[in-house]
Amino acid sequence: MERPNWAPGDIDLERPSVARVYDYWLGGAHNFAADRAVAQRALDTMPDLRRVIVSHRAFLRRAVRFLLEQGVRQFLDLGSGIPTVGNVHEIAQDGDPDSKVVYVDIDPVAVAHSRSLLLGNDRVSVLQADVRDGAYVMKSPEVTDLFDLERPVGVLMIALLHFVPDSDDPLGILATYLDALPSGSYLAISHAGYEEGEDGEGWTATRNMYDRNVTPMTYRNREQFTRLFAGLELVDPGVVRLPLWRPESLEDVDDTGAPFPVFGAVGRKA
Amino acid sequence: MTERVDHRVRDDRSQLDPAVLAGAESFARSWATAVIGSSYVPMTRAEVAQHLQELTELLVEALYATPFRTAPGYEIGARLVDAHFTGTDTLGRTIQLIGDDLLVELNAENDDRLRSRLAALQGALSAGYARALRERTLAEQEAIRAAVLDARDQAEAALRASEARFRAMFTEAAIGIGIADIEGRILDVNQALQDMLGFSVEEMRQYNVRDLMHPEDAGSVWRLYDQLIAGECDHYRAEKRFHRADGEQVWTHLTLSLVRDDHGEPQYQVAMIEDVTDRHLLQNRLRYQALHDPLTGLPNRALFLERLGRVFNNRGKKRRAGLCYLDLDGFKVINDSLGHDIGDQLLVEVGRRLDHSVSGEGKLVARMGGDEFVILVEGSSGTGDIVDVADRVLREMEAPIRIGGHELSVSASIGIVERPLAGTTAADLMRDADITLYWAKADGKSRWALYDPERNAREVARFTLSATMPRALERDEFYVEYQPLVRLEDSTVVGVEALVRWQHPEFGRLAPDRFIELAEETGLIVPLGRWVLRKACEEARRWLVEFGDAAPFVSVNLAVRQSRDPELVRDVKRILDECALPPHHLQLELTESAIMGTADEPLESLRALSDMGIRIAIDDFGTGYSNLAYLKHLPVHELKIAGSFMEGLRAAEEEDPVDSQIVATLVQLAHALQLGVTAEGVETPAQAKRLHRIGCDTGQGWFFARPGPPEDIDSLLRGDL
Numbered sequence: 001m002e003r004p005n006w007a008p009g010d011i012d013l014e015r016p017s018v019a020r021v022y023d024y025w026l027g028g029a030h031n032f033a034a035d036r037a038v039a040q041r042a043l044d045t046m047p048d049l050r051r052v053i054v055s056h057r058a059f060l061r062r063a064v065r066f067l068l069e070q071g072v073r074q075f076l077d078l079g080s081g082i083p084t085v086g087n088v089h090e091i092a093q094d095g096d097p098d099s100k101v102v103y104v105d106i107d108p109v110a111v112a113h114s115r116s117l118l119l120g121n122d123r124v125s126v127l128q129a130d131v132r133d134g135a136y137v138m139k140s141p142e143v144t145d146l147f148d149l150e151r152p153v154g155v156l157m158i159a160l161l162h163f164v165p166d167s168d169d170p171l172g173i174l175a176t177y178l179d180a181l182p183s184g185s186y187l188a189i190s191h192a193g194y195e196e197g198e199d200g201e202g203w204t205a206t207r208n209m210y211d212r213n214v215t216p217m218t219y220r221n222r223e224q225f226t227r228l229f230a231g232l233e234l235v236d237p238g239v240v241r242l243p244l245w246r247p248e249s250l251e252d253v254d255d256t257g258a259p260f261p262v263f264g265a266v267g268r269k270a
Numbered sequence: 271m272t273e274r275v276d277h278r279v280r281d282d283r284s285q286l287d288p289a290v291l292a293g294a295e296s297f298a299r300s301w302a303t304a305v306i307g308s309s310y311v312p313m314t315r316a317e318v319a320q321h322l323q324e325l326t327e328l329l330v331e332a333l334y335a336t337p338f339r340t341a342p343g344y345e346i347g348a349r350l351v352d353a354h355f356t357g358t359d360t361l362g363r364t365i366q367l368i369g370d371d372l373l374v375e376l377n378a379e380n381d382d383r384l385r386s387r388l389a390a391l392q393g394a395l396s397a398g399y400a401r402a403l404r405e406r407t408l409a410e411q412e413a414i415r416a417a418v419l420d421a422r423d424q425a426e427a428a429l430r431a432s433e434a435r436f437r438a439m440f441t442e443a444a445i446g447i448g449i450a451d452i453e454g455r456i457l458d459v460n461q462a463l464q465d466m467l468g469f470s471v472e473e474m475r476q477y478n479v480r481d482l483m484h485p486e487d488a489g490s491v492w493r494l495y496d497q498l499i500a501g502e503c504d505h506y507r508a509e510k511r512f513h514r515a516d517g518e519q520v521w522t523h524l525t526l527s528l529v530r531d532d533h534g535e536p537q538y539q540v541a542m543i544e545d546v547t548d549r550h551l552l553q554n555r556l557r558y559q560a561l562h563d564p565l566t567g568l569p570n571r572a573l574f575l576e577r578l579g580r581v582f583n584n585r586g587k588k589r590r591a592g593l594c595y596l597d598l599d600g601f602k603v604i605n606d607s608l609g610h611d612i613g614d615q616l617l618v619e620v621g622r623r624l625d626h627s628v629s630g631e632g633k634l635v636a637r638m639g640g641d642e643f644v645i646l647v648e649g650s651s652g653t654g655d656i657v658d659v660a661d662r663v664l665r666e667m668e669a670p671i672r673i674g675g676h677e678l679s680v681s682a683s684i685g686i687v688e689r690p691l692a693g694t695t696a697a698d699l700m701r702d703a704d705i706t707l708y709w710a711k712a713d714g715k716s717r718w719a720l721y722d723p724e725r726n727a728r729e730v731a732r733f734t735l736s737a738t739m740p741r742a743l744e745r746d747e748f749y750v751e752y753q754p755l756v757r758l759e760d761s762t763v764v765g766v767e768a769l770v771r772w773q774h775p776e777f778g779r780l781a782p783d784r785f786i787e788l789a790e791e792t793g794l795i796v797p798l799g800r801w802v803l804r805k806a807c808e809e810a811r812r813w814l815v816e817f818g819d820a821a822p823f824v825s826v827n828l829a830v831r832q833s834r835d836p837e838l839v840r841d842v843k844r845i846l847d848e849c850a851l852p853p854h855h856l857q858l859e860l861t862e863s864a865i866m867g868t869a870d871e872p873l874e875s876l877r878a879l880s881d882m883g884i885r886i887a888i889d890d891f892g893t894g895y896s897n898l899a900y901l902k903h904l905p906v907h908e909l910k911i912a913g914s915f916m917e918g919l920r921a922a923e924e925e926d927p928v929d930s931q932i933v934a935t936l937v938q939l940a941h942a943l944q945l946g947v948t949a950e951g952v953e954t955p956a957q958a959k960r961l962h963r964i965g966c967d968t969g970q971g972w973f974f975a976r977p978g979p980p981e982d983i984d985s986l987l988r989g990d991l
Contacts, residue, residue, distance in 0.1 A: 011422050020414070026310045027356035029410035030417075054310045061312055082414070085354045086312025108425060113417030248314040 011108055018163070018215050019081035019110040025053040028084040030113065038209075046206040052262060055242045056159040056190050057084075059264050061091055062246050063188040066235075066266065067154040068095040072186060074153040075101045076143070076177070078131040079160035082110050083117055088156065089124045098123065100146050104137055106130050131160065132168055134176030152184035152269075159262075161228065162192040165218045174228060183269050186235075189228055190242055190264040193220040198259050225263040232267030239265040286330060293375040294330045297367075298323040300375075304367050309357035321353055329368070329395075330376065333387055343394025344401070351402035361399050365392050446522075446543035452499055452536045454479035466522075466545050468515030479539070484511040484519075495526065501536045504528045512543075521550035563637040565614055566621030574636035574644055578696045581648050592656035592688035594645040595703035596624075596663065599681045599715040601641035608676060615673045616680065617641060627666040628659055644703070647688075653720065656688040660718040681716035683707060688721075702726070735774070736788040743798060747773050750805045751977035754986060755825060755948055755970050758962040763986050765823040765857060767970065768806035769977045770798070782827075790831050799832040800841055807849040807856065809980045814855060817987050825857040825887060830864045839878045846882075853883035857908065860886065862894030865904060873904070880905030887948070892936060902943050909940045913951020913971070919960045934964045941965065 013032050020035040021042075031039070042049055064075065073096055077088045080103035092099035103114050103126045111128040118124045127142035137143060147153060155177055164170045178187065194203070211217060220228075226239045237245065241260040286294065302319040311318060325346045332342035350360065373379040373388060440447055446463030450456045459474045467474070483492065487510055494506040505527040512520045522543045529538040561573035569577070581591050598620065605613035617637075624635045624643055632648035645663070647656055663684065670677045685706030687699055702721045710719035742748060748770055755765035772780040789795040806824040813821035832838060846853055858879065865876070865888060880886055887908035892915060911933060918929025933949070940947045949961045952971030961969055975986065 011418060011425055013418065027354065029407040030414040032414075050310075051307060054307070057310055057312070085310070090312070108421035109414065109417045112420035112424065113413060116413070116417060116420060249316060 017107050017109065019105060019107045022053060022159070023082040023084050025050055026057060026084045028082065030082045030084065042206055042210055045209055046203065049206065052192075052260075053159075055260070055262060057086060059188075059190045059242050059245060060088065060156065060158045061086055062248065063156065063158075063264075063266055064088055064091040064154070065095065066246060067186050067188070068092060068099070070186065070268075071184075072152050072154040073099045074147050074151060075099065075156060076137075076147075076153055077101060077103050077156045077158070078137075078177075079157065079163070080105050080110070080114065080126075081107070083114050089118075089121070093123070100124070102127060102143050102146055104129055104131055104142075131157075132164060132173050134173050134180070138177065138180040149180065150182055152186065153181050154186045154188065155181070157187070157189045157191075159190055159192070161189060162217045162219060163215055165216070170228065171230065175231075178232070178269055181269060185269045186266055187229065187232060187269070188264075188266045189225075190262055191220060191225050191228070192217060192261060193222070193225055193263050194259065194261045195221050198261070203261065219261075220263070222263060225265070229265060229267040231269075233270055235266045235268055239263055286327065286334075290330060290334075290376055291327075293377065294326045295323060297372050297375040298326040300371055301326065301364065301367055304363045305355060305360045308359040308363060309355040311354045313353070325349060329372070329391060332391055333372075333376075333384055338387055338390075340390050340394035343391035344398030347395040347398025347400070348402035350399055351406055356403060356406065358403075361396065365396060368392055368395075446541075446545070448474070448541045448543065450479050450539050450541070452539065454499075454539075457538070463543060466514075466520055466543065467512055473515075479541075482512055484513060486511050491524075498526055498528050498539065499536060501528065501530070501534075509546075519547075520545055521547045563621075566618055566637050568621050568625065568643070569634060569636040571636065571638050574634065574638065574646065575696070577634055578646060578699070581646070582691060582696050586691075588690065588692075589648075590650045590652070590688065590690045591699070592647040592650040592653075592659075592686065593699055593703040594647075594656060594660050594663065594718070595685040595687075595700075595707040596643045596645065596682050597684075597707055597711070598641040599683055599711075601680075604678060604680075608678075612673050612676060612678075616671060616678060619671045619673070620667070620680065620682075623666045624663060627662045633659075650688055653686070653688045656686050657718065657720070660684045660686055664716070664718065683710035683715050684718035685710055686718050686720045705729070731777070732788055735777075735780075735785055736792050736794075738774075739785065739789060739792065739794050739798075742772060742774070743794070743801060747775070748798065748801065749773060750802055750809075750980075752806075752809070752824070752980055752983050753970060753977040754975045754983065755822070755968050756974045758958060758966060758969050761974075763822050763983070764968060765825050766809075766983055767825040767859070767977075768802060768809075768827070770802045786829065790829055793831065795829045795831050796835050799827075799829055800845070802826060803842065804845050804849070807845050807851045809983075810855045811849045811851045812980075813983070813987065814851065816984070820987060821855070822983070822987070823855045823857055823885065825859055825885075827889065828858045828860050828864070830861070833860055833864050833875065836875075838875050842879060842884065843882065854885065857885035857887050859889040859910065861889050862891060865906070866894065866897055866900065877905045880907075890950075892932065898939065906945060908946045908948060909936065910948045910950055910970075911936055911966070913949075916949060916951040916953065916957055916971070919957045925960075930960070930964075933961070933966070937965045 014034050016035045016038040020031040021039045023030045024036050024039040025043070067075070068091075073092075075088050075092055080088070083103075088103070089099070089101040092101055100123045103111075103118075103124070105111055105114070105126075106129065108128055111126050114126040118126060123146070125142040125146050127137065127140050129137050129140065131137065143149075161170055164173065174187065178185065207217065207219070222239055226234075229239075240263070242262040242264040243260055245264040245266075298319060301322045302315070305322070306315060306318055313321065328342050328346055332339065335342075347361075350364070355361075368388065369392065373381065373384060376384075378384050440458075440460050443460055443462055446460065446466045448456060448459040448463050456474050456477050456479065459469075459471055464470055464474070469477075479495070488508070491508045491510055494503065494508065497503045498506060505525060507523065507525045510522050510524045512522060514520055523546050524544075525542040527540045527542070528536055529540055531537040561570055561576070562568065563570045581589075598616075601613065601616070604616060620641075621635070621637060621643070624645070628635050628645050634646040634648075636644050636646070638644050645659060647659060650656055664682065667680055667682050670679050672678075685703045685708070687703045687706060689699075705726060706719050706721040709725070710717050713719055751769045751771055752766040753769060754763045755767060756762065757764045770782055770786075772785055774780050777784075786795065789798050803826050806826045810821070810824040815821075828838075835841075842856075842858075845851075846856065860876075865873075876886055885907045886905055887910050888906055889910050890912040891909040893912045915929050915933050915936075918926025919933065937947050946967045947965075948968040948970055949957075949966045950970050952958055952961065952969040952973045954973055957971075958969055958973055975982065
């Protein structure tokens, strides 16, 4: 029998969790020895990794602020992880205190932590679910009670879809979400990836280590990444290396000259 | 997400002099460049710069403050952590930058007092940072551990709920569920199964699955079980009986499923057991009803035929079987006179007696319908076995049956067939028993008759004859021969008897005794007789034309049924008219019984025929029981004395005085009644002479001539012979 979506997974602190590894990389202490060991090994093989992780987080901030400017007040953060710092509801409610946010993650610890932090914030809800089951998420009371699905929603998939292999039909998953949302909704994605010839030795080693120890990843090139926005209008500047998506200042832009191994874009449902 | 960061701009910054302030701003910019990227802070670069500008101003104020205090150093360290400058490189770079650059930016690098103060503030900043980071780390660790506990609690609660649901499903299921390990040791059974079998869980746990074997289980049940245990199949369904604790039986639908472990090895077996006893009993009852006669409770025709079919399916080389086909005598009368209710009760009693007298292995009594019953005896050793059964049944019927104040005597007729199974079929057996029953009836009822293949062959031939007779008439297979009737006084041929023959395509030439009786039964005698009459009259007319006064009359036999045919007189008259034959050229012969035993109507016909001038003869006179007194009132002209009396007149030395006397007496009697006398069966000259002496008028027989074609008569009349 397949485990239903609601059924809890094992909570094994000896096994690294993606959410807690990210927390460590972001300077948090919401993690355990096993998480730190893996996170540190990754940092050892690729010292630049922390910058990559931080750039996802920075993209999230920029994307949310952009969507606020577009009038979006409802945010669905898929694969939200451990609420470290600079979370979506902080950014969104800083812009408009009435903004509503639903966090979704499969990690029961991340969800439990989120819930305890958000206790009393009635404009935020947390759902434990497998984000691949879009139908389940969109029909959950966490979403339907909080959101007005007649109004636009910003769907955020930050550092998420590279954990979804093609065999899980990422386009189908995206369609399930977007089909349930009105026009004017947005989709923001940051996604690990590179073009042919860009994967140096360090990257390969890091990827292998990560695939083995944390969770296997699917890297997509620009074309594959662009395809995720099929049917949506890409907002300026389209598909770019993550730091180049609407940078806040010139200093924010990397000056190493190396191609940044993450793509980012935001699309709008017409 | 408690970590709200305050990046609002302070507005009390103007306490410093502008030169110092400019130095502070320059330092803050360097600071921002140094630390950005060392930690993730949720701020834009400008916001970071702004934040560090504030901290720099705080630091510079503390540097110049009177009295000097290190507390702001602690605050700056703490605020760095609060803004999530948690990467430890941030602290290192900060301390280094403060040491290297701040006093330079403030143009005070040679001020020992400030240098000393700065060292103290650096220490305080480091301590404050460390303390805040430690607190933050501890808080986050505590938070994440609390989250783990929460998540575990929820997981366990969900698991408990899930387990409770499954437990409830198991416990509350209306279907019986049992789990056993792969050795067959029963581990758990639910309430439904306990109720079904009447054992508690504890009792069931004492059992092995194999202990639940039932002697009536189909072999496949346990064969499949072995396959399942061996992992060769994953589940199977079966019909299975179980013994209940109270000794009763439960019929069930069983579904047994194999549960495998993570490696695919058989681990448990799960049985789902549905009690279908009621359905089974209902099925049994319906089957019983379908196969039994509701009145007598005996097996019905369907069951009997099923059983008979099974006997033939299992036939061994030398196996035999017998059937008694039984029918009550005169049941219809009882039914019609006393009512169906009495009739039904009679059948019930007869059924009971049959069942009583016929019991034991291999015997079956069934009611075929109406008052017909059948007894099947399997594995008989010979006819004697079945005859014994039939005798017993007939004896059993002897005692009168009392029903509702009536004392009814019943008897039965039984047809018996007993034979080896090889070479026969169930249908043969049934048909022959049925035929034999008919014989028993025909032979006088209240008896059994044994199937006789020769009798059957005869009957079949008879049947064949009677069936082919109508067509034979159309195809002219019949023909007529004539035997002279000779006046004894002068040996003149005065008449001829017309005798019908049948040239059968299969059986050859048939004498009347082979088919007249059949024709009587089937009624064909009427058209056949009419045909013979016409044929004879046509010949008689020909002779009349040819021989004039010397022409003989024709004597034609009239069967009983013909004599009673209301059309008789009209038919005869029409034929005479059509043949233009004077009536006195026709004689009709009837048997004694045809004339004597008849009611008024045929007598009227005879009288009418006689009045027309037709001669009436009594055939075979002396063999029946004639009412001699009545004879004189009958329209009869001639007596034909049966040939059997001629035996004693054959020769002088063999003369039987009794026969001789009888014939003489008959002749006297006839003459007294003014009737002519013809002696039949005259075979010798002595007989002819004696008959003449006795006074007999006419003779007929081989002595004079055998029956022959009309041409023979022609020759006789011409005196050719």
